[in-house]
Amino acid sequence: MRGDPRALEFLPDRYRHPSARAEAVAAAASRTLSPALHAALVARQARLAPSPARERNLELLARPGTVAVVTGQQVGLFLGPLFTVYKAASAIVTARALAQETGRPCVPLFWLQTEDHDLPEIDHCLVPRASAGPLRVALGKPDAASSRIPVAHCQLGGGIPEALAALRAELGSLPHADEHLALLERAYRPAATLADAFAEVLSTLFADEGLLFLDPRDPALAPLAAPVHRRSIEAATAISSGLAERGRALAEAGFSEQVHLRPGSPLGFFSPSGPEGARYRLDPAPSPGTWNLVGHPEGACVTTAELLSWLEREPLRFTTSALLRPVLQDTWLPTAAYVGGPGEIAYFAQLAPLYAHTGLPMPLVIPRARFRVIDDRARRLLETLGLSPDDADTPRDALLARLAARNTPETYEPPEAIEARLVSAFDAELARLGERTASFEPGFARAIGRTHKTVHGGISRLVARYGRTLAQRDQVTRERVERLQAYLFPDGAPQERIHGLPYYACRFGGGAFTRQVLDACVPFSGGLRDLRP
Missing domain, CATH: 3.40.50 (Rossmann fold)
Known part of the structure; x- marks a missing residue:
């Protein structure tokens, strides 16, 4: 969607162009x-x-x-x-x-x-x-x-x-x-x-x-699905090879495969006990012309001849992969x-x-x-907090710290600035000490290293507590932010991927x-x- 040339090599954005749509x-x-x-x-x-x-x-x-x-x-x-x-x-x-x-x-x-x-x-x-x-x-x-x-x-x-x-x-x-x-x-x-x-x-x-x-x-x-399954079984090696090459090209371009492929997989599932029974992915077995039913409790296998026979007699036993x-x-x-x-x-x-x-x-x-969806509840919270809908995507503690700093008469330095200043000053002094004691016995250098780690950890804990205290000074604001994020970015994910329709249909009419x-x-x-x- 950003038009990145690397991505367009694998999936052209033809949908954007009227001539391509017409074709x-x-x-x-x-x-x-x-x-x-x-x-x-x-x-x-x-x-x-x-x-x-x-x-x-x-x-x-x-x-x-x-x-x-x-x-x-x-x-x-x-x-x-x-x-x-x-x-x-x-x-x-x-x-x-x-x-x-x-x-x-x-x-x-x-x-x-x-x-x-x-x-x-x-x-x-x-x-x-x-x-x-x-x-x-x-x-x-x-x-x-x-x-x-x-x-x-x-x-x-x-x-x-x-x-x-x-x-x-x-x-x-x-x-x-x-x-x-x-x-x-x-x-x-x-x-x-x-x-x-x-x-x-x-x-x-x-x-x-x-x-x-x-x-x-x-x-x-x-x-009507049988010919597709037949081709995927009979040409599994060739199809798998082409898809594997595509996967390598994606990886070289910096992308990952959405679906991981196993060599020789026919891209389908088979239900050995009947159309309404459990289905198992087909993967090539070591023996030629034989397929493993992946996940089968008895480790069952099936031959190509058996699959094609079932495909002729009862094609509903076969289902597709993604x-x-x-x-x-x-x-x-x-x-x-x-x-x-x-x-x-x-x-x-x-x-x-x-x-x-x-x-x-x-x-x-x-x-x-x-x-x-920004309903009246979310709108009221946005107005009260003085935030935009995009702000709901901000991590809660960072958003609370921003609001606390904005809404109090005192000026509170952001936690990350305090941590950077403390760490910078300490690291500079420790480095100077290390230079002056470079000729000391090796154990002293190790002691400096341990001190560096201990003090950095202590500063991080202190600053985190400072941030939490700053963020939680206003419990009402904290509750409002949590409600807003529950509406617009529940569980840290886009609203459309979490919430179902019933609330919105019951509230506004389906x-x-x-x-x-x-x-x-x-x-x-x-x-x-x-x-x-």
């Missing part, structure tokens, strides 16, 4: 959607509440020349972090912009990432609170950490009523709580899956925009652009050899919109909040913007 749309428009895939999409959308806009987009997608803007996310509880909504809105706004620029129909599509088995990453939602850290609402599944089953097959179970009750207890008094909590209670039922509940809520929020949904674990789609998923996506869909977060964009920096091997053009890779996000999205930007509902 990407034209390339995508030359590919057609298979009737089988379209039929599966129609069936998937039929499980959602009716939406004329979604019906129009389905009809458009069946026509030659229509392209897609795709985004996706793991199906987190109650939609997971806020950036899920920002991703969906970014795809919608990007599709509109590309259609307007090129005159070609362009539809937004959300890829429900249901193949992964990382249940602890998605089984909870965090709700901001006024007087404490965020409330963690979770499913409470006892086997979450050990589960290797794709989350597509994870039913919400008996923990969901308790999670919903916790939300209602915390948020029930907010102005729009009844509307949003009723939507969550309709979608999140014990017998429902995480994916179905997630799609029902997100599709309701974006019904007027016609956002489409694709679930790669749909049994009707498994035969690097293979984009290729599956663009094999199935006429993808003009993919909208992703920082981690996903980093995947694409590795993927050029894989796209070249498959003969697919890489789509535009566009950063999603980023937002920081429809009103998503409309504000849509209105604030700037196509092809990716910059951070503030929302002030």
